[in-house]
Amino acid sequence: MSPELLKSSDAIIRNSELILELKSVNKLVIYKRRVVTVMNEDGDRFVDAYENYDDGIDIEEQMAIIYDESGNEIKKFKKRDFKNQSNYESFVLFSDNRLSYLDYTPRKYPYTVEYISEVESVNSAFLPDWYPLVGYDVSVEKSSVEFLNPENLPFRHEERNLENIDFSKEVSELRLRYEARNIPALEYEILSPAFTDIAPRLLLATDKFELEGVAGEAQDWDTYGKWMYDSFILEHDKISQSTVSKISRLTENAESIEEKARIIYDYVQQNTRYIAVMLGIGGWEPARADEVDRLGYGDCKGLTNYTMALLKTQGIESYYSVVNGNQQIKDLDPEFPQMQGNHVILNIPDEENNNIWLECTNQDIPFNYLGSFTDNRYVLRVTSEGGELIKTKKYLNKENVLKKEAKIWLDEKGGFKASLERVSAGIHYEDYYLREKKDQEDLEKEYREEWGKFNNLNFESIHLNNDRRNIQFKENVDFSGTRLAIKAGNRFLLPLGFLKPYRLNPEKDDNRILPLKISRGSIYEDVFLYYLPEGYEVETLPKAKVVASEFGHAIISVKKIKEGALTALEVKRSIEIKEGEWGPERYNDFRNFIVNLNQVDNSKAVIIQSNI
Incomplete structure (x- = not known):
């Protein structure tokens, strides 16, 4: 060997x-x-x-x-x-x-x-x-x-x-x-x-095949989609008249496709739950809509088909869509049609032919929100005419925004009290929105793990607001802790990056082999207002800094302000990290960009007692 x-x-x-x-x-x-x-x-x-x-x-x-x-x-x-x-x-x-x-x-x-x-x-x-x-x-x-x-x-x-x-x-x-x-x-x-x-790897497929006794064809995605529709979707949309009447009453004042779809999606979330079915052809064929309606549960196939059937009762066309669900973006292969995909979602074109996407297995996720499990990838939209590959929603940099605003009152021992507001949107929303389901003890545990650089954290209040309509999650947290400022004689060294915008600290690698890939870009906007203890003043401040690169950019500024008798430092930080793919030779350039950002983030102001 x-x-x-x-x-x-x-x-x-x-x-x-x-x-x-x-x-x-x-x-x-x-x-x-x-x-x-x-x-x-x-x-x-x-x-x-x-x-x-x-x-x-x-x-x-x-x-x-x-x-x-x-x-x-x-x-x-x-x-x-x-x-x-x-x-x-x-x-x-x-x-x-x-x-x-x-x-x-x-x-x-x-x-x-x-x-x-x-x-x-x-x-x-x-x-x-x-x-x-x-x-x-x-x-x-x-x-x-x-x-x-x-x-x-x-x-x-x-x-x-x-x-x-x-x-x-x-x-x-x-x-x-x-x-x-x-x-x-x-x-x-x-x-x-x-x-x-x-x-x-080597991909293999037959043009004709059998699946649990059902003959199929997949010469191309169109043929494959047609087979899937005829074999598994056709005549699976029957709904009881009582349910049709109920849905009609719920949507009678709604005018647009989106309004009606929102109401129906909310109905599905309130009246069904997810349970997997992997029995024989049931692993591929959705349960009939009337069965899901009667039982109140289904898997991704059954719940998607059920939602599609409810929409159809109100004259709304929607499409069963097969996807590779994974945190890493994984397309259905456009060049090689075969049995692919591990999940099903629902596609609804609106009046302007804009695509609405529904994840039908999650009772908590907002309308028309996919998140990182199914975003920005080719899926197979199954129609009565055949199949077609289309892309799911891509979350752009400007949508993937994480904003923090904090007021921080320093004490004479280097500790602090803080009032923080954090708003997450776009792909960041999925990291936080389920916190509204947690009790106080679990929430405090999560915050302690997230803000582990502080000692002796205590929480005075935690208020959460999940804006499902605008797909934003807001956290308002009042808390205190120690070990923020570092005492040096009669001075304090005050780190200006109160909370890090991201968790990214790549090591140097001169022998990189694989390409560098940032799958999703993000924007981080922060405003921190530090109130100095009585009797302290600013001795030195770091200069404003701009870091620019093809990988992104950052603008960080610090200034002293007066609020009545209080002296404060206002720190503004705006960081964008771009989506993209680069050759392995660019990895260390990207690392240097992040190192520069981290160095700026770790910069410190010096405050001193003014009465000495």
Whole structure:
């Protein structure tokens, strides 16, 4: 084994074989053989000795052998020795999906696991992608995938990010084989693109397939969307007349699409709850609207379809939309139509054809707010005419605003009392709005964790206002603490950045490999007013500072003001960090930009006793 493969590796994949045999549209056999040497505890996650199964997936073979550092066999696991459990948590009401997994705790590192499995599925809708490199901090000695197509069924494949690895390939109508060798470990680097966007992989899909006995097609997104509509959406919109009458009464004074949709969305949030359904075709087909109406619960598919049906009763067209839900922005692949997506949301075009987006599984989220789970990415809008890829809302810099205003009264020991107002909007809203659901004890705990630089925090009052209409969350907090100003003789050093605008402190990296990516830009606006203790005056103030870069800019100013008999320092800070993607060579430039911002933020005023 090459020494290069040991570098930065928690595990080494010695050999990984994936063989897919498509015997027919309703019979797919998946064979795996995987040999992994685990170097330390962090490498345990790369063993991957498990299989998912349900009524349509049978595990024909499953075994594992554990070897010690010298290659001696330690333990052997047969199929009956694997642990078995439900694949989902308590919020899943109906599921036949289960997990068979190797439960092994090593006594010593390194050790090696050889894992073999064979699975037979009636579903050909999901041909697994081949990832020769499966994650960060793992290297690969050899990895291969083979696709056998004895019935000569039409299939497609596409390479992604393979140009920088050593691989070979053989491709024909009946057989495809790729093999990669000697891939060194890739270390995680902060502020980089999603792993799936940079990792080498091979995509596979058939033009025709079966899903739980339902025949389907996916030559393109239009065809796929049409199949999804005809198979799963059509005639799922029946609603009882009593509910139709109720919705009509609620919306009778509303005039616009948005007004009516707001009322209906509020009705759905007040009268339903989320529960997952993963049983057979129910994992893909939404529950009928009348069923959700009767039961008062549903999963993302059922609740989206239910909301769509309620809108339809008022003459409003809306569209079931399939999305990859993830904090990292992940598109449905425009160039490679296949079964993709893990979530469903609702799209409503208004009178001017502006898109309204509804997350139907969340009882607390505002109307037309998505947040980072589904923002700014391609989704499949499913219509009766077919499918089309459209982008969800992108939250612009000017919308992603976090504002703080604080009055801070200093005491003669360096402590303080403060009255803070913080307003979060855009993507920042999701970080705070659920605080209104918390009790006083939990709120104080969160603030103590957030403002941990202060000692002895005490809270006099906490008032929260969730403006769901304008999608802003306001916090008004009166609190006190110690260790704000640092005493030096008869002087105090007063840090002017009362509360940091962001949590970003990137380390220097002269060997950066991955691109730098800021997925969402932000603006931070702060005004801090420090009231000096009686008998103190300002000795020195830092100068105003402007920091400008292609990554963003900052303007910070400090001035002394008088409010009656009180002397105060007014600190104004405006910071913008821009969205964008840059080559790895620009990482240290970005870091220097943040360092400059932090240095300004850490600047101090000197105050002194005036009667000495």
